[in-house]
Amino acid sequence: MAKKGTSGRGQRDLRTRVKSARGRKLSSTLWLERQLNDPYVKRAQDEGYRGRAAFKILELDEKYRFLVPGARVVDLGCAPGGWCQVAATRVNALGERKGKKIGSVLGVDLQEVEPIAGAEIHQLDFMEDDADQKVKDWLGGKADVVMSDMAAASSGHKQTDHLRIIALCEAAAYFAFDVLDEGGTFVAKVLAGGAEGELQKLLKQRFTKVANVKPPASRSDSSEKFVVATGFRE
Incomplete structure (x- = not known):
C-alpha cells in the first residue's frame, strides 16, 4: 500500500534541491539546481553525449x-x-x-x-x-x-x-x-x-x-x- 503523499509505486517524485553553500553565488546555486533537475542532462549522461x-x-x-x-x-x-x-x-x-x-x-x-x-x-x-x-x-x-x-x-x-x-x-x-x-x-x-x-x-x-x-x-x-x-x- 502506498504511503500518503507518494505515487502508486510508493515513490515520491522528489525535486532535487541544492543548498546554498557559504560563499557560493545564488546564480551558481540556481544553475547547479537546474542542471541536477534537467531530464536532458540525465539523458545525455545515460546515452553518452x-x-x-x-x-x-x-x-x-x-x-x-x-x-x-x-x-x-x-x-x-x-x-x-x-x-x-x-x-x-x-x-x-x-x-x-x-x-x-x-x-x-x-x-x-x-x-x-x-x-x-x-x-x-x-x-x-x-x-x-x-x-x-x-x-x-x-x-x-x-x-x-x-x-x-x-x-x-x-x-x-x-x-x-x-x-x-x-x-x-x-x-x-x-x-x-x-x-x-x-x-x-x-x-x-x-x-x-x-x-x-x-x-x-x-x-x-x-x-x-x-x-x-x-x-x-x-x-x-x-x-x-x-x-x-x-x-x-x-
Missing part, C-alpha cells in the same frame, strides 16, 4: 531530416562535441549501417576538442580568410550541411548579447555560402530579440526555405531558437 545540446540537433533533424547517410557535415564551434556525436551516427560516418552511404563530419573550434568517433576535428577560426578553403580541402569537396550552436560570450546585457549572437550567426551564414553544395542546409542558433530581420532576409536570398524553430530540448526560459535554412542556391 557530451552535453544536453545534443538533443537539440537530434530534435531538429527529426523534423527536417538533413543529417542523412552519406551527408558531409561541418560543425562550427563544435566544442564540447555533442552535435558532432549526433551527426556522426546519423550520416553513418563509421559505416555501421550496412547498405547505407557513408558520410563525413568535420568539426572546427577555436579550442582543442577531445577526439570524437566518426568525426574529424580541427582547431580553427572559421573567420580566417582561408578557412573556407581549408574546410573544403579537409572534406574533399563541398558540404551538405553547415551547422552552428555557437554563442558569443555573455556580457550580461540582453540586447548586446542578442546583437552579438546575430552577428556571429551572420558570419556563420556567409561561411556556409562559401562551402555549401547546391541544395545544402544551414542550421544555427540565434537569440530572439528583434534584430533577426536582416539575417532572415539574407538567408531567404540564398535558400528556398527558412524556418525558425525552438526544439523541446531548448529550455523554456531561454530566448534561444534555431534557424533551419534548406535548399541552398549557389
Whole structure:
C-alpha cells in the first residue's frame, strides 16, 4: 500500500534541491539546481553525449531530416562535441549501417576538442580568410550541411548579447555560402530579440526555405531558437 503523499509505486517524485553553500553565488546555486533537475542532462549522461545540446540537433533533424547517410557535415564551434556525436551516427560516418552511404563530419573550434568517433576535428577560426578553403580541402569537396550552436560570450546585457549572437550567426551564414553544395542546409542558433530581420532576409536570398524553430530540448526560459535554412542556391 502506498504511503500518503507518494505515487502508486510508493515513490515520491522528489525535486532535487541544492543548498546554498557559504560563499557560493545564488546564480551558481540556481544553475547547479537546474542542471541536477534537467531530464536532458540525465539523458545525455545515460546515452553518452557530451552535453544536453545534443538533443537539440537530434530534435531538429527529426523534423527536417538533413543529417542523412552519406551527408558531409561541418560543425562550427563544435566544442564540447555533442552535435558532432549526433551527426556522426546519423550520416553513418563509421559505416555501421550496412547498405547505407557513408558520410563525413568535420568539426572546427577555436579550442582543442577531445577526439570524437566518426568525426574529424580541427582547431580553427572559421573567420580566417582561408578557412573556407581549408574546410573544403579537409572534406574533399563541398558540404551538405553547415551547422552552428555557437554563442558569443555573455556580457550580461540582453540586447548586446542578442546583437552579438546575430552577428556571429551572420558570419556563420556567409561561411556556409562559401562551402555549401547546391541544395545544402544551414542550421544555427540565434537569440530572439528583434534584430533577426536582416539575417532572415539574407538567408531567404540564398535558400528556398527558412524556418525558425525552438526544439523541446531548448529550455523554456531561454530566448534561444534555431534557424533551419534548406535548399541552398549557389
